[in-house]
Structures are given as C-alpha cells and as structure tokens.
Amino acid sequence: MPAHRHVDPNPPAVTDLEAEAARWEDDGGPATPQLAAARWDRERGSSEQIDAEWLRISAELTARFPMIGDREDCIVTVETPTRSGAPAAFYPTLAKVEVDREVFAGHAPATIRPARYGDEDRYPAAWGAFCHEGAHAAHTKWGVATTPDQRMTAAYAAADMLEECRAEHRHLGRRPGDLKYIRSCATDLVLEGMGSNIPDNAWSAGYAAGLILSRRDAGILEDHEVADLEAEVTKILGEDTVAELTEIWTAVRDTADDDHEAMLEHGRAWCQAVGHDPSQPDPKESEDESEDGQQPSIPGGAAPGTASGAPSGAPNGGAIKAAIGKTAAKVAATESARQRAEQAAQFAANRAAAEKIRAKKAKASRARRAEDTAKAVFAPNAGTFTPGGMSGGVAPTPVIGTRTPTTAEKAAAGKLARGLRKAAYRERVETRTSSAAPPGRLNMRAAMNRDAQRAAGATPTALPWTSTSRRATPTPPLRVGIAVDVSGSMSPLAGPIASAAWILTKAAAATDPDSRTATVAYDQSLTAITRPGRAPERATIFDATGGGHALGDAIDALDAALGLSRPGAGRLLVIASDGYYQSHERAAAAWRIKALTDAGCAVLQIAFRGGYGPFPIPGATFLVLDSPATAPDTIAKAATEAIAATR
Known part of the structure; x- marks a missing residue:
C-alpha cells in the first residue's frame, strides 16, 4: 500500500497557503510570514539565499533531465515539503518532476552542483530518485489513459506497483550506467511506498515481492540481498503463488509503455493471485488497525493475523518489515563494499599514474646523467x-x-x-596486388568468376590480375x-x-x-x-x-x-x-x-x-x-x- 503515490496523473490540489503565497508574490510582495518563518527554521539561514540556491539546483536538474528522462518538456523543482508527500514524484499531465530537499540531506545547498558532471556521485540516493522519476517520465505513459474510477481500484494499485520495476528496467536499458544510483534509492523508495506499519498478510507480502523481488529478477538487486524477504514472502504466500507473481512481473517488463489495458490486466491477475478483489479499493494503512487496536479482516483475504498462512500472534505484523530492513542493510553493505572497491581501484590507478610519472622523471634523470658521463668520457x-x-x-x-x-x-x-x-642485412619487401586489368598474371578462376558475375547482371568484384612488386629495404x-x-x-x-x-x-x-x-x-x-x-x-x-x-x-x-x-x-x-x-x-x-x-x-x-x-x-x-x-x-x-x- 503506497503511503504516497509518486506517479499521479491527478496532482494534489493547491493548498490555501500556496495560493496565498502565489497571490502575495504576484503583487510584488515578499513571501508570506508563515512561509518565511518555516523556511528560516528549516534551513537555519537566510531564506532568500537558501531559496535562491534551491532554485539554481532546480534549474540545473531541469537542464540535465532531457538526458535522464528522454524528453525536453519537463520542469524539475526541488522543494520541501513536496505536494505528493513522497521523496520524489512525477506528474505526467503537468510534465513536472518534484524532488524533496530532504533527499539531499547532509549537503549544503551551495555545494550541490548538478550542472557539474560527476557531482551526482556525492549524493547517489538523491540522484537515484531523480533517475527513477526520469524513468517514469520516459516510460510510464499508460496511466494517463485510465479513468478516475479505475485509479481507485486495487487492480490499478497493483499495476502502479509493478510499474516501478518496469520503468527502472526500461531506463537501465537506455542508461545502464545509472544502476548504482537506482540501487542507492531503491530501498528508500520501497520503504516509503510500503509505509511504516506493514501487516504480515497476503497483500503486503505480494506488494513487497512486486517492489523488491522483481528488482532482483530485473538485475537491479542481487540474490543475497533479497533472500530474507523472499523467505518471508514464500512463507506467507506459498511457492506456487510466488511463482505466479514472478510470471506476472516478468510479463510486465515486456509490456509496452502506453498499453494501459495490459497493465490493468496484470494488476487484476496480481490481485487474484494474492486473494484480493481487483475491483475493490486499494487496502489503506489507515485500515490496518481498528479503534480497539485489532487488525480487521482484509477484503478478499484471510482472517486477521492469519492471512494466507501469516503467523498468528502478531496482529500488527513485523516479519515483512524486518525482512525489508535486512534487505536495505544488505544493499547498503553491498554498495559500501563496491564503493570501497572503486576507491581502492582509483587509488591503485592514481598510484600507478604517479609511479609512471616518477619512472618517467627517473628515466629523464638517468638520461641526463648518461649524457653528462658521455661528455666527460668522450670529450x-x-x-x-x-x-x-x-x-x-x-x-x-x-x-x-x-x-x-x-x-x-x-x-x-x-x-x-x-x-x-x-x-x-634486410630482405627485399614483396607486395602483391590484385586488379581488374593487366599488367600482371592472370588467375583463371578469378577471371571465370568475373565472367559469371557479368552474366548474372551483378557488378563484377573478382580481380583476375595479380602483380608482385619487390622493393629493396635499405640496410x-x-x-x-x-x-x-x-x-x-x-x-x-x-x-x-x-x-x-x-x-x-x-x-x-x-x-x-x-x-x-x-x-x-x-x-x-x-x-x-x-x-x-x-x-x-x-x-x-x-x-x-x-x-x-x-x-x-x-x-x-x-x-x-x-x-x-x-x-x-x-x-x-x-x-x-x-x-x-x-x-x-x-x-x-x-x-x-x-x-x-x-x-x-x-x-x-x-x-x-x-x-x-x-x-x-x-x-x-x-x-x-x-x-x-x-x-x-x-x-x-x-x-x-x-x-x-x-x-
């Protein structure tokens, strides 16, 4: 169940505060006191200077987006909070991407320079969110063709979930070098999409599998990273259901970007596999607990706490959430090890380059010393x-x-x-050349091939005449x-x-x-x-x-x-x-x-x-x-x- 939808054909409505700020600024006034105070508290500095830096960052991200999202019409804004509530979101009807400032946490705005190629390596998770939304901008085209009623169903929610891996898979087909950035943000997006209270039921297990295990099959995550989650999902859903879900997300990867009927059909198949009515609404986090703290029954699913084989005695779940946490830790460990290996390789390359320079200088020094010795000896x-x-x-x-x-x-x-x-002494060099006409020696097979080519109406390519030239090489x-x-x-x-x-x-x-x-x-x-x-x-x-x-x-x-x-x-x-x-x-x-x-x-x-x-x-x-x-x-x-x- 996504806490926030970050590909939404219907962007959230403008809030009263945003409308008031827009009217005030259109009249030439400064930002409203409420917004200015919030920015000051949030950034601990001059709001005007900080906002100017974020505007620059937004403009630089917009300039780089055509290469990432494969389209020229999108605007990127960096703001807090985002209108979607997600770390990043794409609005296809507005051709707009929004990124939360918080994804750049740990970096002062003045030091963030997206226009400088290679600067993204300092904040890979933030750039991964940027690339993820670029994947949606380039490949998520089917959602705008659906109706508002369809978007309220569990089938659409399942299709929207499956779209996450499909878009990333298509994006990496265009830009395989973005894999490390996609990996850096994948776990954060999954945790954000699943929410903080994840019940151990069939819908949550299927949702986790569709977001995480499908990324393993797409080559984004690795086997050992998702092993714990795969075990928990299989325990809840069973091997046959997991195999059925695997067939669905495999088929989704081959679905066309604008085929909304196929995507909705995949979503319906997904709901049926996990025991949920595809025409019913998407299960919400707010429905996971009732007022007396007991978990309600899942529509189309099993009884509370025992959905599709989930262990009893844990009404609020915890196994799936713990497995996702282990996945996140393993991905982070893998990336940390990979970063250390890259740093070691770079260090070795730098050391080899420095050694090459030292060797070159030493060689030049020895050459100068040899020249001095020769002058002293042969003068x-x-x-x-x-x-x-x-x-x-x-x-x-x-x-x-x-x-x-x-x-x-x-x-x-x-x-x-x-x-x-x-x-x-050096031997003479012999050079053999072929030509269509004399002088030279006639090769009868090549001549017959040339006649056959002419007879067939083809352009003659056979060269029947060969000649040999001998050139003396100076000793x-x-x-x-x-x-x-x-x-x-x-x-x-x-x-x-x-x-x-x-x-x-x-x-x-x-x-x-x-x-x-x-x-x-x-x-x-x-x-x-x-x-x-x-x-x-x-x-x-x-x-x-x-x-x-x-x-x-x-x-x-x-x-x-x-x-x-x-x-x-x-x-x-x-x-x-x-x-x-x-x-x-x-x-x-x-x-x-x-x-x-x-x-x-x-x-x-x-x-x-x-x-x-x-x-x-x-x-x-x-x-x-x-x-x-x-x-x-x-x-x-x-x-x-x-x-x-x-x-």
Whole structure:
C-alpha cells in the first residue's frame, strides 16, 4: 500500500497557503510570514539565499533531465515539503518532476552542483530518485489513459506497483550506467511506498515481492540481498503463488509503455493471485488497525493475523518489515563494499599514474646523467673519468701504449665485418596486388568468376590480375659499443682483450660509412679508447690492474654517445669481461642491459678461458673463446644471432 503515490496523473490540489503565497508574490510582495518563518527554521539561514540556491539546483536538474528522462518538456523543482508527500514524484499531465530537499540531506545547498558532471556521485540516493522519476517520465505513459474510477481500484494499485520495476528496467536499458544510483534509492523508495506499519498478510507480502523481488529478477538487486524477504514472502504466500507473481512481473517488463489495458490486466491477475478483489479499493494503512487496536479482516483475504498462512500472534505484523530492513542493510553493505572497491581501484590507478610519472622523471634523470658521463668520457683530450668523483686524486689511465695489429687480427676484422653486414642485412619487401586489368598474371578462376558475375547482371568484384612488386629495404647502419674490462681479474687476459677490442672496433667501422662505434675501458673509472666516428688504426695495449667494475656507467656512456637504445640502426653492445663482479656491480649492469634488450639492442658478452672466470652477466648473450684472433666466425655468428633476435 503506497503511503504516497509518486506517479499521479491527478496532482494534489493547491493548498490555501500556496495560493496565498502565489497571490502575495504576484503583487510584488515578499513571501508570506508563515512561509518565511518555516523556511528560516528549516534551513537555519537566510531564506532568500537558501531559496535562491534551491532554485539554481532546480534549474540545473531541469537542464540535465532531457538526458535522464528522454524528453525536453519537463520542469524539475526541488522543494520541501513536496505536494505528493513522497521523496520524489512525477506528474505526467503537468510534465513536472518534484524532488524533496530532504533527499539531499547532509549537503549544503551551495555545494550541490548538478550542472557539474560527476557531482551526482556525492549524493547517489538523491540522484537515484531523480533517475527513477526520469524513468517514469520516459516510460510510464499508460496511466494517463485510465479513468478516475479505475485509479481507485486495487487492480490499478497493483499495476502502479509493478510499474516501478518496469520503468527502472526500461531506463537501465537506455542508461545502464545509472544502476548504482537506482540501487542507492531503491530501498528508500520501497520503504516509503510500503509505509511504516506493514501487516504480515497476503497483500503486503505480494506488494513487497512486486517492489523488491522483481528488482532482483530485473538485475537491479542481487540474490543475497533479497533472500530474507523472499523467505518471508514464500512463507506467507506459498511457492506456487510466488511463482505466479514472478510470471506476472516478468510479463510486465515486456509490456509496452502506453498499453494501459495490459497493465490493468496484470494488476487484476496480481490481485487474484494474492486473494484480493481487483475491483475493490486499494487496502489503506489507515485500515490496518481498528479503534480497539485489532487488525480487521482484509477484503478478499484471510482472517486477521492469519492471512494466507501469516503467523498468528502478531496482529500488527513485523516479519515483512524486518525482512525489508535486512534487505536495505544488505544493499547498503553491498554498495559500501563496491564503493570501497572503486576507491581502492582509483587509488591503485592514481598510484600507478604517479609511479609512471616518477619512472618517467627517473628515466629523464638517468638520461641526463648518461649524457653528462658521455661528455666527460668522450670529450676531446679527456682523460680517465671516475663516476661520482675519486678521493685522493685522479685515477691513472689503463692505456700503456699501442701496437700494429697482426695479420691474423686484420683478417679476423675483415671476416667479422662481413658477418656484421650480414646481420644487419634486410630482405627485399614483396607486395602483391590484385586488379581488374593487366599488367600482371592472370588467375583463371578469378577471371571465370568475373565472367559469371557479368552474366548474372551483378557488378563484377573478382580481380583476375595479380602483380608482385619487390622493393629493396635499405640496410641500416650499425651502432656498436664496446666495453672492455680492465680490472685486476683481467690481468692474465690483457692481451686477448686488447686484440678482441681492436677486431670488434675495426670490423664495425668497416661495415658501412655511416656506421659508428666507440670503445670504453672500465674498472672503477672510465677511459675512452676510441670515440664515435673514428676507426682505430693501431691496437691499444691495456694495463689491467684496476679495482672495481663501473660497467653500468660504461653502458650509459656508450648508449648516450651512440644511441644504442634508439631504433633506426642495427645496434650491438659487446662486453669483453670475465664477469667477476660484486653483487651491486652486477645488478647495476643487469638492469641497464635489460633496458637495452627491451629497446631492441643486442648485447653480447665475450669472455676468455683462464683467469677468475668466466661468469655470465644476466641479460647478455654469453660467448666463451680461446683466442679472439682465431674465432671471428664464432663472434660473427653470435653477433648475427643477437642482432637478428632484437629486430
């Protein structure tokens, strides 16, 4: 039994106070003292300022209503009290929606900004009431075609009750994003519609099922939220009656918006299912108790307190009301959990965005530091550079002289240059095209299909001629960075390391005029052996007696100088080292190597038997040699596979 009808083709009559206020304001006077005093007490502030804010809110809601209610002719007013007495109502004959100010409780009028999209998330229940009335404005069209006598019957009351879920279901079909708002207000509307004194009889049980369980079947509420109410309704009505009611509200969802005969027929079927005469008036709350406090018999129903299986001993009921309260609590808990999950997801997204910004800034900072290191290492006449400075003076250079490369080393460099050119080579690109006319190769099946299409009078779509074009892909130049370990563990291998460094540098420089290469010797300091754009004529002799391994800084310098992490060239980093490092040195090199390989740069570690190793560096292709001068094929093959794997 609705306490207040909030879709009424016949709006309430204007009260004497409202008429007096309208006449007074039409004459240019202020609001009547009674209304002004009531507003002052209610709002605890300047009535003119507060009324102005509510007028603004009404105008902003009116501006947004066409999207919600799918019509342009409706006016929205926010007032207290509403003429209907309900939290919100829609008057189809007036094209007017009214919303009670109380649904915005907890929010000062000056802070409510419906014109600002997203502001509705601060008051979801109020916006849900707004959306609910928008659903009625868009889809409740059958009521105006009924007669006043029909509206006084229980059949109309049942149809009006079933319309609640039907309108929301149709609305969510247009605007599925409004579900959270509809859910937020659904329970409040149900409690308002059922009233505060709900007897445990067949009519009340059916009414609760039609308002709440039907919303479960429509996907608005969830199974666990209505389980308690479903149990109580089934206890009162029985499983067969509940199944019959379910069929009715399922059929109602498929009823046309303006089919009043079908809706009234559903209402009559509903009344008959719960044992009430559909032509009788809607049972009123005022009839639930007689003057001596006893519950009267329900017209067309069972005896007091035992209607359709309701438990005796509870004349005023309470089970249905308690079950509705549990439903409300569960809906609130679900929405609270969902809100916490959304907030957690938003927090995670914000944190990921902040982390992305921090990573971007850190990457830019590392790039600037790498550029500074490259300038310090490869500057003309630059000496040995120690990242972070060195206490006690300048680090000595590991270069102790140069020598003429041997014939074997020259031959190895030539072989390796050919291997590197092969690694960077790109096959020609073939493109096949089809056409309706020559040139090209005739495909007989396609030609026959084209003739058949013409014969059938259809537009020919078959393309019988195919041609192949081949376009050479320019072989990109090479960028080869070489990092040579000159720490103390490499002392027994100083000769092979110097030979390998010269062979690699000379071979890379000989592959293409646009190729660039650079070599850095590193221990705890960095020393440029060859600079970008300069091919070495003599082999460098190293004194491998240094301490520490600044391989990470060496990689940064070579990357900044040669662009190893930038696409557009065949890129290769060669590390000549035994890999005998401390854990922090290995980690500093490993993440830089991973960044290079992720960017498409091949990384090759060359080690020699003997000394303290060899130990592989994580992320690099590991190659162990006996002698660099006698293994150019092995180096070329490893470089070719490494470059090809990163294309």
